[in-house]
Amino acid sequence: MEQEYESQLLENAVTELSRLPGVGRKTALRLALYLLRRDLGESLALGNAIIDLRRNIKYCRSCHNISEQDVCPICSDESRDRSTVCVVETVRDVLSVERTASFRGLYHVLGGVISPIDGIGPGSLEIDSLVQRVAADDTVQEVIFALSPTMEGDTTAYYIFRKLSELDRPMPAVTRLARGVAVGNELEYTDELTLGRSIVDRQPFTSI
Amino acid sequence: MEQEYESQLLENAVTELSRLPGVGRKTALRLALYLLRRDLGESLALGNAIIDLRRNIKYCRSCHNISEQDVCPICSDESRDRSTVCVVETVRDVLSVERTASFRGLYHVLGGVISPIDGIGPGSLEIDSLVQRVAADDTVQEVIFALSPTMEGDTTAYYIFRKLSELDRPMPAVTRLARGVAVGNELEYTDELTLGRSIVDRQPFTSI
Secondary structure, X not given: OHHHHOOHHHHHXXXXXXXXXXXXXHHHHHXXXXXXXXXXXXXXXXXXXXXXXXXXXXXXXXXXXXXXOOOOOOOOOOOOOOOEEEEEOOHHHHHHHHHHOOOOOEEEEOOOOOEHHHOEOHHHOOHHHHHHHHHHOOOOOEEEEOOOXXXXXXXXXXXXXXXXXXXXXXXXXXXXXXXXXXXXXXXXXXXXXXXXXXXXXXXXXXXX | OHHHHOOHHXXXXXXHHOOOOOOOXXXXXXXXXXXXXXXXXXXXXXXXXXXXXXXXXXXXXXXXXXXXXXXOOOOOOOOOEEEEEEEEOXXXXXXXXXXXXXXXXXXXXXXXXXXXXXXXXXXXXXXXXXXXXXXXOOOOOEEEXXXXXXXXXXXXXXXXXXXXXXXXXXXXXXXXXXXXXXXXXXHHHOOHHHHHHHHHOOOOOOOO
């Protein structure tokens, strides 16, 4: 009985909105009614921003970060250190590392980590392209693994490490992110594994 | 430094998404990157659904419910009971009452309730149109207030009641939703005000 009166346009918008992660039908309805109440221009801006985003964003030919050109602004910035490649899982991780302002090298976005349970093997990730990139470019002196400190992240790093060591060129330095207690966190609330690791990996004390 | 490399298209989508209620910039970024990962068709469908919704939905000339025609399907359904008008705050309330399948009359959507603190006076609501509708249509025999059981809801009901009583036609019956303990709720968790009200408004016991 309910369906009979419902607007097809509203129904359609609710269905599409409820496909977003974390958005159920109730939230989708709330969002749709909000879009109806808002200024026409603002709601159209949202719709168009989504369409433009999906239509016009490409992936960088070199590092697979999102980009509006064939080569992303980071890869084409001559002032960045081209000898260091930071390997990350996702586009979001690029943004996170950039935000630290602690890294001036280039990136390589894998698109995930090896996870047999989820059916993700090396072939579905940008691993071959990373290995080829290092093989073809002697300027790469260091590969940093900035992957999640999980079984999957470690497996992926190890897999890439082996591939790199088989290359017919001098092996670049291979490093990974430091693991230890989080800055500003209380020791009491740090889990045992992390705390244990931070003792094993202890660093010389400096006055900084 | 971060801004320099960020895609304008992504930035734009994140900004527009973060204007939605309950969506911060972090969630907006997560949604935008999700839209990028999804099939082109699905993401375009969302963008187009939002644009179509906002461009093509109208409000019913009679009850101000959302509609794709000048008069909504409920108002134009000859099988509905035209003698009863249920006054609600929002389009969402229409959907809620319809879902109960307990009401076969017509609606009138006010667009909110009188709330001086939020700067909402009678003039910004569809109150005049309701009064005119009742004045012009002798078939209306009952007006049901299905407004929130709050100070603002009560004030709005009282304001409309007074306006209706000044009309040059026989006063329609005016009712409001029953207030009391929620069906299926334990008494222990019902607030005092509601419980007290449910005692004052107690009903003859029947075997149903």
